[in-house]
Amino acid sequence: MLETCDISFKEKANIFSQEYLKCILFINSLESDSYIFTKKLCSKLITSSHILEDFLDFHGAKRNKDWVFYRELSATIRHLSLACYSQRHTLNRFKFYHFETGNHDDFKQEALDTLKIIQESIKLAVPVILEEARRLSITIPETGYELSYFPGITSTQQLAHNIDDTTIKAQQKKNLTRIASEFLDVVKDFEQFKFYERYDLKKIHDLVPEKVNEVVIRSFEMRIHNIQSSFDSYVVSSRYSDETAILYQLRSHFSIAFHILQVMGRLLHFYERHLYDTGFKDVYKNISHELSDLIDPDVLLDRAVNFCLFYVGKFLSSGKEVASQVLNENMETSSIEVGIPKDRGFHSRPSLLVAKIVQHYGGEVKMVIGEDQFDASSVLDIQWAGGKINKEEIETVVFTGDSRALNDLAILAGVNYGEDHMGKGIPLPKELSYLI
Numbered sequence: 001m002l003e004t005c006d007i008s009f010k011e012k013a014n015i016f017s018q019e020y021l022k023c024i025l026f027i028n029s030l031e032s033d034s035y036i037f038t039k040k041l042c043s044k045l046i047t048s049s050h051i052l053e054d055f056l057d058f059h060g061a062k063r064n065k066d067w068v069f070y071r072e073l074s075a076t077i078r079h080l081s082l083a084c085y086s087q088r089h090t091l092n093r094f095k096f097y098h099f100e101t102g103n104h105d106d107f108k109q110e111a112l113d114t115l116k117i118i119q120e121s122i123k124l125a126v127p128v129i130l131e132e133a134r135r136l137s138i139t140i141p142e143t144g145y146e147l148s149y150f151p152g153i154t155s156t157q158q159l160a161h162n163i164d165d166t167t168i169k170a171q172q173k174k175n176l177t178r179i180a181s182e183f184l185d186v187v188k189d190f191e192q193f194k195f196y197e198r199y200d201l202k203k204i205h206d207l208v209p210e211k212v213n214e215v216v217i218r219s220f221e222m223r224i225h226n227i228q229s230s231f232d233s234y235v236v237s238s239r240y241s242d243e244t245a246i247l248y249q250l251r252s253h254f255s256i257a258f259h260i261l262q263v264m265g266r267l268l269h270f271y272e273r274h275l276y277d278t279g280f281k282d283v284y285k286n287i288s289h290e291l292s293d294l295i296d297p298d299v300l301l302d303r304a305v306n307f308c309l310f311y312v313g314k315f316l317s318s319g320k321e322v323a324s325q326v327l328n329e330n331m332e333t334s335s336i337e338v339g340i341p342k343d344r345g346f347h348s349r350p351s352l353l354v355a356k357i358v359q360h361y362g363g364e365v366k367m368v369i370g371e372d373q374f375d376a377s378s379v380l381d382i383q384w385a386g387g388k389i390n391k392e393e394i395e396t397v398v399f400t401g402d403s404r405a406l407n408d409l410a411i412l413a414g415v416n417y418g419e420d421h422m423g424k425g426i427p428l429p430k431e432l433s434y435l436i
């Protein structure tokens with residue numbers, strides 16, 4: 001019975017390895033280092049390695065000393081191919097992105113170099129995969145795929161842009177307000193990872209995986225993916241023009257950040273799950289050492305941090321001004337008149353709470369006192385206004401701008417800006433829980 005199952009497994013292992021090994025043979029046959037993997041090749045590697053990996057996992061290969069390395073090699077090809085696919089996508093699409101200013105030649109060259117590094121890592125694994133397949137008595141296909149089977153996806157021909165909807169609806173303005181606000185939240189949260197001079201390996205190892213890891217990067221990837229999905233679903237499609245240019249610019253910023261994060265997530269997953277020495281004294285430690293000898297972890301970490309993390313921060317930051325403009329052009333505006341904080345006026349605490357509400361929504365809000373206007377997102381501006389209020393014994397002020405922020409400012413004013421008559425903090429209403 002056991003022999004029958006073992007034979008059945010080997011027969012299936014042959015079947016599930018064939019398309020995968022044909023891709024491996026194709027890569028092994030490449031004579032020129034100038035060949036750049038196409039998206040179709042990456043896609044074929046992804047699907048065939050994934051199917052093989054699932055088959056091996058189903059039969060317990062991770063717990064079998066004979067098959068575990070073959071399984072780990074298929075996972076290696078899958079994750080590196082996923083990174084390669086996303087990187088190739090970014091390069092293919094870059095000429096269709098619309099950025100407001102700046103020369104991006106440095107990015108394009110470094111993006112191409114990074115793609116070559118990822119595909120070179122795949123190529124390094126190829127002869128080892130073939131050797132493992134032979135050791136396991138898996139039948140190697142007679143030939144790999146032909147070069148013509150993997151054409152590039154891009155061409156000089158573009159189909160006519162003949163679907164156009166220039167109707168601007170109130171609902172779209174609301175969607176753009178929400179999308180721009182969410183993008184600005186991502187920009188603010190990603191600030192902690194920004195850097196301006198490339199890190200050396202010691203600094204990279206201090207960051208990964210302690211502070212920068214797959215879970216952290218995946219969370220940003222998902223947030224930006226949701227923003228892009230919302231934009232593509234709820235913002236009307238219209239022909240590129242001076243009027244719509246800013247919308248194309250906004251989408252370009254979060255789209256390129258999303259695809260770079262995809263690359264980074266895959267590289268970090270591969271490093272953390274397959275190369276990183278967790279200290280466990282078992283077969284997986286030995287396997288991770290074998291993979292590390294085959295594919296240099298430091299090379300992939302350098303690309304994950306000094307290319308991916310660096311340029312995600314750069315493209316998010318450069319999109320901040322665009323998102324703010326989109327937000328302020330599309331948000332609903334109004335004005336409210338409210339009282340000033342009783343007894344102590346706009347000192348540190350109420351000024352900070354007002355600024356945090358405005359910053360939370362990201363839209364422009366002004367504090368208007370007579371002929372003067374103050375930036376309500378700035379604690380310093382509000383305190384300057386407080387001096388004028390005290391001097392002129394003013395009892396009410398007008399806030400004008402983003403209606404979402406004004407609604408919350410009215411709630412804040414209704415509880416005397418979170419203070420009692422002695423200037424001590426009091427609990428805030430649940431609508432303002434984000435201020436805590």
